[in-house]
Amino acid sequence: MKIVIVGGVAGGASAAARARRLSEEAEIVVIERGAHPSFANCGLPYYVGGEIESRDKLLVAPIQLLRERLKLDVRVRSEVTKIDPQAKAVTVKELESGKEYTESYDSLIIATGASPFRPPLPGIDNERIVSLRDLNDADRMRDLAINGATQAVIVGAGFIGIEVAENLIRRGIKTTIVELANQILPPWDQEMILPLQRHLIAEGIDLRLGASAAKFESDQDKINVTMNDSSVIPADFVVLCIGVRPDSKLAAEAGIECGPRGGIRVTSQMETNIPDIYAVGDVVETKCSITGDPIQIPLAGPANRQGRIAADRIFQRDSQYRGTQGTAVVGMFGQTAAMTGMSEKVLRAKGISYEKIYLHPTDHAGYFPGAKQMLMKLLFSPDDGKILGAQAAGTSGVDKRMDVIAMAIQAGMTVYDLEEAELCYAPQYGHAKDPVNMAGFIASGVLRGDQPIIHASTLADESSAGLFILDVRTTGEYAKGHIPGAVNIPIEELRDRIQEVPADKSIATYCQVGQRGYLATRLLLQHGMNARNISGGYRLWSILEDPS
Numbered sequence: 001m002k003i004v005i006v007g008g009v010a011g012g013a014s015a016a017a018r019a020r021r022l023s024e025e026a027e028i029v030v031i032e033r034g035a036h037p038s039f040a041n042c043g044l045p046y047y048v049g050g051e052i053e054s055r056d057k058l059l060v061a062p063i064q065l066l067r068e069r070l071k072l073d074v075r076v077r078s079e080v081t082k083i084d085p086q087a088k089a090v091t092v093k094e095l096e097s098g099k100e101y102t103e104s105y106d107s108l109i110i111a112t113g114a115s116p117f118r119p120p121l122p123g124i125d126n127e128r129i130v131s132l133r134d135l136n137d138a139d140r141m142r143d144l145a146i147n148g149a150t151q152a153v154i155v156g157a158g159f160i161g162i163e164v165a166e167n168l169i170r171r172g173i174k175t176t177i178v179e180l181a182n183q184i185l186p187p188w189d190q191e192m193i194l195p196l197q198r199h200l201i202a203e204g205i206d207l208r209l210g211a212s213a214a215k216f217e218s219d220q221d222k223i224n225v226t227m228n229d230s231s232v233i234p235a236d237f238v239v240l241c242i243g244v245r246p247d248s249k250l251a252a253e254a255g256i257e258c259g260p261r262g263g264i265r266v267t268s269q270m271e272t273n274i275p276d277i278y279a280v281g282d283v284v285e286t287k288c289s290i291t292g293d294p295i296q297i298p299l300a301g302p303a304n305r306q307g308r309i310a311a312d313r314i315f316q317r318d319s320q321y322r323g324t325q326g327t328a329v330v331g332m333f334g335q336t337a338a339m340t341g342m343s344e345k346v347l348r349a350k351g352i353s354y355e356k357i358y359l360h361p362t363d364h365a366g367y368f369p370g371a372k373q374m375l376m377k378l379l380f381s382p383d384d385g386k387i388l389g390a391q392a393a394g395t396s397g398v399d400k401r402m403d404v405i406a407m408a409i410q411a412g413m414t415v416y417d418l419e420e421a422e423l424c425y426a427p428q429y430g431h432a433k434d435p436v437n438m439a440g441f442i443a444s445g446v447l448r449g450d451q452p453i454i455h456a457s458t459l460a461d462e463s464s465a466g467l468f469i470l471d472v473r474t475t476g477e478y479a480k481g482h483i484p485g486a487v488n489i490p491i492e493e494l495r496d497r498i499q500e501v502p503a504d505k506s507i508a509t510y511c512q513v514g515q516r517g518y519l520a521t522r523l524l525l526q527h528g529m530n531a532r533n534i535s536g537g538y539r540l541w542s543i544l545e546d547p548s
Helices: 009-022 041-049 063-069 135-146 159-170 190-202 249-253 300-314 344-350 398-410 415-420 435-448 456-463 475-480 515-525 537-545
Strands: 002-006 027-031 073-075 078-084 089-094 100-104 107-110 114-116 151-155 174-179 206-209 213-219 222-227 232-235 237-240 244-246 277-279 284-287 328-332 335-341 355-359 375-380 387-394 453-455 468-471 506-510 530-535
Touching (some): 002 009, 009 027, 027 078, 041 135, 078 249, 107 300, 135 237, 151 159, 151 222, 151 232, 159 174, 159 328, 190 206, 190 328, 190 335, 190 375, 190 387, 190 537, 277 300, 284 300, 328 398, 344 387, 355 435, 355 530, 375 435, 375 537, 387 398, 456 506, 456 530, 456 537, 506 515, 506 537, 530 537
Parallel strands (some): 002 027, 002 107, 027 073, 453 530, 468 506
Antiparallel strands (some): 078 089, 089 100, 114 244, 213 222, 328 335, 355 375, 375 387
């Protein structure tokens, strides 16, 4: 058995290591265009910023280790230029010498990854415009950052753009982020990351949303970025972080089927439409684990799993890729945003029926020092309570909760199951009723009719129809700020003053984060009134009202 793997990093290197563990006799050839077959590309921004000091720390599996420990035939600075499925061979070019040769295979795994997108703008080939795909890119960006640079422009506010921005600020470089969307981190729902946007600005980032670069022009040892509104931002260098495209040209030329966005189409066992050819990692189009629709989300975890599955299939093991769920996390200046499953914007675009709830729990028991608040959002089916997605933002404990809900989604669980989840508890780690439990309680209460809710985003429309808004916080809280038109009756006084609440109107109750509003809703419902609690309370309403 001879296996040829085109590309390393997460998918290719995982496939090679798994194949060796399954067979000592197999001949395994890894052909990598770059100088390093296995490196931590997710760590590149932190090497640029100096948090990871040693470049060697990014080498997950150095060449010598792969050759000696796993007996792999690793060929770096070599590029596969052609695949011949009929001959079961590939053409390889040695990039240093220019020499070409043919390599046969019994099974071929394509792990060519994805390339940073470079739009066809004037001046895009300027040497001071860099991307961040491999160690060479990181070296180039780091050299620019530490050798007198004072200003940088980042085009794109996705994962990489945000992480690079944080690390350039750490280097003392004035940084501007330009993002075409009206929010950072476009996969998230906008309201969930609005507090993080403000945090970026507070940390010194010049954030330009709803904006785009129109052209780039050299100015001695600098580069000027002309924006779509004709304004000009001077910089020492520009970082392009506007997404990636599957590097599938090689596969397409060989007749391997690709989707409309360029991703190689594969089965659940990572097989392409051509026998004995597999594909893994960022180059492939997989399916959404929730809807089954085609999807492309470049993440390291799925790439590693796909590499293992391809190797398993080659050796007749019955491994199946379940689909991509989109579980992700990003950190910035001590803040964290995480998500799993489907966002509200995607559910709406696909026409999938859903309900949502918000909550503002702390990461651990409030009476224990250091408790930090987070914002959580849970999306679920209004029919059976099946969990469709979740998002959270805050400081500590965010990733922990999203990991739990990610597993719940993978298991096909419902919000009712979240009520019963038994999770670790000690006051310094969590709550006796963990935020995951609380999300389940709230969502289940909505489905059972125990706590009808109304969303802050729809208040304006319903208020025009005569909605009565009831603020049940203290008079002091009300005086500091309240929803326009709201009447203040503190929850402690509500029973005695219930005659002040109009029984013939629809009522929206709220407090700061939701708990007192829920109590008020229960009280009013039991008096025969049409009451609903504003999910997320005044805090979420404030976020939505001031998106700046």
